[in-house]
Amino acid sequence: MIPNILSIAGSDPSGGAGIQADIKAICANGGYAMSAITAITAQNTQGVSAVSLCAPELIRAQIDAVRADITIHAVKIGMLGDEAITACVADALGGLECPVVLDPVMVAKGGDRLLAQGAVAALRQRLLPLASVITPNLPEAADLLDQPEAQSTEQMLAQARALLALGPKAVLLKGGHLQGAQSPDLLATASIAIWLDAPRTLTRNTHGTGCTLSSALATHLGAGLALDQAASAAKHYITGAIAAADALSVGSGHGPVHHFHAFKDAST
DSSP states (O other): OOOEEEEEEEEOTTSSSHHHHHHHHHHHTTOEEEEEEEEEEEEETTEEEEEEEOOHHHHHHHHHHHHHHSOOSEEEEOOOOSHHHHHHHHHHTTTOOSOEEEOOOOBOTTSOBOSOGGGHHHIIIIIGGGOSEEOOBHHHHHHHHTSOOOOSHHHHHHHHHHHHTTSOSOEEEEOTTSOSSBOOEEEEOSSOEEEEOOBOOOOSOOBTHHHHHHHHHHHHHHTTOOHHHHHHHHHHHHHHHHHTGGGOOOOSSSOBOOTTTTSTTTTO
16 A cells, blocks of 8 residues: 655755655655645755745645545644644644654754744644654754753653653654764653664754654554554664765755665666
8 A cells, every 4th residue: 555645844945854855755665745835935955044834724725625535644744833823733633543743843954943932832732632653853852841952861761751741642752963873763652662773874964854754754654554663664764864865965054865765776
């Protein structure tokens, strides 16, 4: 089965993050990609220069149109922007029975804030309880919990448990911001805590890693893999995409990962 995966996120015209990265990651992992665009951004590998949020009514119409015609096997949620859009997406997904992967996009790689501070509470209250898995990095987890950023694997475990208390069924906490030769991610539920380690690749080309990982995870969940298998497959995919990122020549800042690294002719 080819799973139909709906990404609800903002657009990145440089192609490295957002909807564009989601579509690439979904396709590279064997899914059929669909999208509901929440925001139009002007950005490149050096940063974000403009953001225009879509009207909640238009976002709702996009999601409703897909739901009315196509079976959705999994949903990935990325950039939401503000409280009204967050509430709109929560309402639009009501009654949908499929895995929901929430990547709480709050700040861009260059430091530009992509979720209004006032919307964080709405994210906690409306969307976290709907999520099958949330995939925050360490700064995002700290923002959600209103705590200092984790500096160790012990603190990561404590914050993952605190995030579970907010309502999601599972947390995939990304440890790429820690120091060291390894890049440890933690998959946690009420009953398990599994570390997914990979060697750290020394590259500046990591634009869109969070979007890419969450979309790969949604695709594998939509295809019917168990949570631990889907997380392991997504981790393997993003590790390869980062390792191959320097084969691309895109921009002069933080370039994108190589979404199609596994294809036979990916480097030609």
